[in-house]
Amino acid sequence: MARMIGAKAIFVALTALFVSSSAALTAPAAALSMRTGAVTSQPIGHYEFCQSNRSECAAGQRDPGAAKVTAFGWKTIREINAAVNRDIAPMTDKELFGTDEHWTYPDGAGDCEDFVLLKRRKLIEQGFAPADLLITVVRKPDGEGHAVLTLRTTQGDFILDNLENDVRHWTETPYRYLKRQASFHPGRWVSIENGDAVMVSSVGK
Template identity: 65%
Template sequence: MAQLSGIRKMVVAIAAVFASAGAAIPAPNATALSMQTGAITSQPIGHYEFCQTHRPECEIKSKSATAPRVTDFGWTVIRQVNLAVNREINPMTDMDLFGKDEVWSYPNGAGDCEDFVLLKRKKLMEKGFSASDLLITVVRKPDGEGHAVLTVRTAQGDFILDNLEDDVKLWTKTPYRFLKRQASVNTGRWVTIENGAEVLVGSVGN
């Protein structure tokens, strides 16, 4: 019995060592691949006015919270759309085009960052992507200027389509501070991005 008791003590001690070692090694932070959204927040005025003339696009609701796994073909389509729109549209400010700021519209040869986003979103929806996975996102550039990009939600993480960048990148690989985006369950609502300020330039590779 004494020998059995000693064996049990040894097993418990070994298990404790493994448990301690395991606790010392942090698990891979899978959530960092995706934005963590929070409470409902203010809708950009440009998007609000866009919704007045494109109401069906702002009334799409979804019950699915699970992002889809994108196939190799799907990634090819995403990259092609990003590159094609970036080359097709001439960057121009709303003030130059319309004589006022914050006009969100489908571009006709020229437009600003929000217009690039709207067109990419439209083209990807025409290719079969769900509106709940194509989310207009407001960010802040390193110089403090506001900017808009398109977030594509996938099981592999959240990826960014940007008129300032031809490559499609994981959101943590961009130089932006992420502020808010459309809610995946309701295209007319916007939510905060809780971990958007934690993404620092150069913190997750080049």
């Protein structure tokens, strides 16, 4: 009887190990893309940007679904990310405009939102769909707010960041994801429901 109980215990332990390992293997696949929720508040800086650039925030944007990016497309994405990071000097809105928030296309200098706007425009000029290029608000590990550009692809969501020249999958970044532009309307924003899931897959990397 003792042997049977011991064998059963080993079987249960191995089964539990297999289940937990399987969950760990499937978790990244489930988080390939951010899971968006309800419409939420639009950042004031983006609202004011839309007032000055109404055509960029108007309804009627077509959402063709996540892009299937070719090798040439990835080369273009990486080149634009690195070039904007190189050519634009990081400066705060307070330094440039004397205000806390002023979203605009940068002219030689800008803050994180300005980097995002310029990268988005350059990628649209290269043929990428606006619905796949979404301004995204995140929180850095130190609690500071930050903006990045999310690229939707059939391989998942990837991040263009002025603090990083590499284009990384969103789960390979250290951020907590809060909200982003809606793929169905460039003037609307939606919450990100699994924004903390990124922290799990980033541990130990």
